[in-house]
Every structure is written in C-alpha cells, then in structure tokens.
Amino acid sequence: MTVEEILKNLKERGMKITSQRIEVIKFISEVKKGHFEVKDLFAILSRKFPSLSIVTLYNILHALSELGLVYSFSDGQKTIYDFSPEPHAHFICSVCGRIEDVELKELVIGPIKGKREKVEVVVKGICEECLKKVGS
Amino acid sequence: MTVEEILKNLKERGMKITSQRIEVIKFISEVKKGHFEVKDLFAILSRKFPSLSIVTLYNILHALSELGLVYSFSDGQKTIYDFSPEPHAHFICSVCGRIEDVELKELVIGPIKGKREKVEVVVKGICEECLKKVGS
DNA sequence: CTAATTGCAAATTGTTTGCATATTC
DNA sequence: GAATATGCAAACAATTTGCAATTAG
Numbered sequence: 001m002t003v004e005e006i007l008k009n010l011k012e013r014g015m016k017i018t019s020q021r022i023e024v025i026k027f028i029s030e031v032k033k034g035h036f037e038v039k040d041l042f043a044i045l046s047r048k049f050p051s052l053s054i055v056t057l058y059n060i061l062h063a064l065s066e067l068g069l070v071y072s073f074s075d076g077q078k079t080i081y082d083f084s085p086e087p088h089a090h091f092i093c094s095v096c097g098r099i100e101d102v103e104l105k106e107l108v109i110g111p112i113k114g115k116r117e118k119v120e121v122v123v124k125g126i127c128e129e130c131l132k133k134v135g136s
Numbered sequence: 137m138t139v140e141e142i143l144k145n146l147k148e149r150g151m152k153i154t155s156q157r158i159e160v161i162k163f164i165s166e167v168k169k170g171h172f173e174v175k176d177l178f179a180i181l182s183r184k185f186p187s188l189s190i191v192t193l194y195n196i197l198h199a200l201s202e203l204g205l206v207y208s209f210s211d212g213q214k215t216i217y218d219f220s221p222e223p224h225a226h227f228i229c230s231v232c233g234r235i236e237d238v239e240l241k242e243l244v245i246g247p248i249k250g251k252r253e254k255v256e257v258v259v260k261g262i263c264e265e266c267l268k269k270v271g272s
Numbered sequence: 273c274t275a276a277t278t279g280c281a282a283a284t285t286g287t288t289t290g291c292a293t294a295t296t297c
Numbered sequence: 298g299a300a301t302a303t304g305c306a307a308a309c310a311a312t313t314t315g316c317a318a319t320t321a322g
Binding site for chain 4: 016017018019037038039054055058077078079
C-alpha cells in the first residue's frame with residue numbers, strides 16, 4: 001500500500017490527516033520490512049519532527065494497528081511493530097533481544113469460542129551469536 | 137510431578153528449600169490447570185503466608201520457569217503463568233482479558249538460526265460473552 | 273466553527289534492583 | 298558459618314490518562 005492509499009484509507013474512516021500521521025505512514029511504507037519499538041520510531045522521527053510527542057506515536061500506532069495497517073506483537077515486555085505484510089513467526093533471543101522473522105509453514109489450532117482477530121507465534125531462544133559468546 | 141519430586145528437583149540443582157517455595161509449588165501442583173498472573177498468586181498465597189513478598193514470588197516463578205517446571209507467556213502486558221503440562225495455544229479476549237486454552241493441532245515453522253527454547257502461540261480476539269455485550 | 277488530535281505532566285502497571293536481614297544447608 | 302533467599306523501599310520501563318491548547322475539515 002502506498003502512502004496515499006493509506007491516507008485515503010484513514011480519511012474514509014473519518015480520521016484526520018495530520019502531519020504527524022503522514023510522517024509515521026511515510027516511514028512505514030518506506031521501510032516495509034523490519035521491527036520497531038515505539039521508542040525507536042520516536043528517536044528516528046523526532047529528528048525530522050522535533051515537536052513530536054511519544055504519546056502521539058502511541059496513539060497513531062495504536063490506531064493503525066486497530067485498522068490492520070500495521071501488525072504488532074509483544075516480546076513479553078513491550079510492543080513490537082512489524083510492517084511486513086506477510087504473516088510469519090518471530091524468533092526472539094532472550095539474551096540480546098534481537099528479533100528475527102521465521103517462516104510460518106503451518107498452523108492449525110482447535111475451535112475458538114469467539115471472534116479471532118490475530119495470531120502471534122513467538123519463538124524464544126538464544127540466537128547463534130549469543131550461543132557463541134556464552135556457550136550453552 | 138508431585139510436590140516432593142519438584143522439591144527434589146530443586147535440591148538437585150542446588151536450590152534451597154524455603155517455606156515460600158514450598159507454598160508456591162504446593163499451589164501449582166494442586167491446581168495443575170489454569171492461568172495465573174503473579175498478582176493473583178500473590179493475593180492467594182498472602183492469605184496463608186502474610187509475610188510473603190511479591191518480589192519473592194517473582195523470583196520463585198522466574199526460577200521455576202527457567203527450570204521448565206512452569207510455563208509462562210505474555211498477554212502483551214504482563215506475564216501469565218500456566219501450570220498445565222501439555223502444550224497448547226491461548227486465546228486472549230482483548231475486551232475482558234480472559235484467557236482460554238486452545239488446542240494446538242499443528243505447528244510447523246521454518247529453520248531457526250539458534251537454540252529454540254519455547255514457542256508461544258497466542259490468539260487475540262473477542263470472546264463470545266463480550267461479542268454478545270458489545271456486538272461487532 | 274466543531275470535533276478530533278496533539279503534547280505535556282502526571283499517574284499506572286508490571287517488573288527489577290540494591291541492600292540489609294534472615295534462613296537453609 | 299557460608300552461601301543463598303527473603304522482603305523492603307526505591308528505581309525503572311512501557312504505556313495510559315486527564316486536560317488545555319492546537320489544528321484539520
């Protein structure tokens with residue numbers, strides 16, 4: 001989705017197009033792939049947009065997430081935002097915290113009483129580099 | 137595993153058997169199934185053990201989790217402990233926060249560069265009751 | 273002009289840390 | 298008696314809330 005498409009999307013849902021929202025969406029559609037915490041995004045966007053508040057970032061990302069325009073999951077401590085469109089699992093290193101995409105080949109779960117909105121598959125472990133450093 | 141077996145397990149790993157640990161392990165092995173937050177467990181055990189500190193609970197649960205004696209996952213905000221031994225997925229209602237077990241029939245993921253320690257499958261959505269109340 | 277959005281300060285929540293005291297082995 | 302564990306107070310990190318000022322439509 002292009003920046004314009006996303007903005008159109010927001011407009012259609014009655015949301016206002018603010019410069020903060022434009023910046024965030026621009027960033028997302030430029031990057032396309034990768035994981036970010038709110039903090040990281042804040043650090044990056046603050047440079048170009050010094051008046052930006054992290055509270056606004058929380059608002060915007062929360063809204064985009066609700067609309068299904070970004071995907072979010074938790075590393076157990078904080079929310080990670082993920083802009084890549086294809087579903088996949090995530091590997092999180094419990095030592096260095098690094099997150100890597102993992103192919104999700106097959107996932108079958110039993111029936112759910114209710115409306116299912118999203119599925120998070122998180123694999124925790126120790127990445128190769130940390131294994132080398134610490135041993136196991 | 138019985139309380140005695142778990143305690144033996146701890147001893148073998150050089151951990152000391154304290155009354156706090158006994159209480160926690162007793163509780164876990166009595167309940168066997170169900171999800172708890174540290175806060176809940178603290179509320180329950182505090183009655184029988186008024187001097188118990190929640191910090192100690194964090195310590196104990198963290199240790200038991202490391203040893204693989206309890207399973208833990210995140211609801212995105214806090215750590216949920218799960219004492220049932222068979223692997224399964226979890227459904228979390230984003231409205232009321234209730235957590236239910238979901239059968240995990242099949243899960244195949246791609247290769248991982250590193251040592252895989254555990255997999256969390258969390259399904260988020262809205263439970264039947266909340267759907268009835270709010271509509272959708 | 274009106275409703276939505278921003279951004280600040282402050283509050284909350286979950287969890288961790290430092291350290292002195294107490295307890296197990 | 299030595300090493301480990303507890304529990305308190307305080308620190309921390311991520312996120313949310315209340316609210317007044319600003320901005321988009």
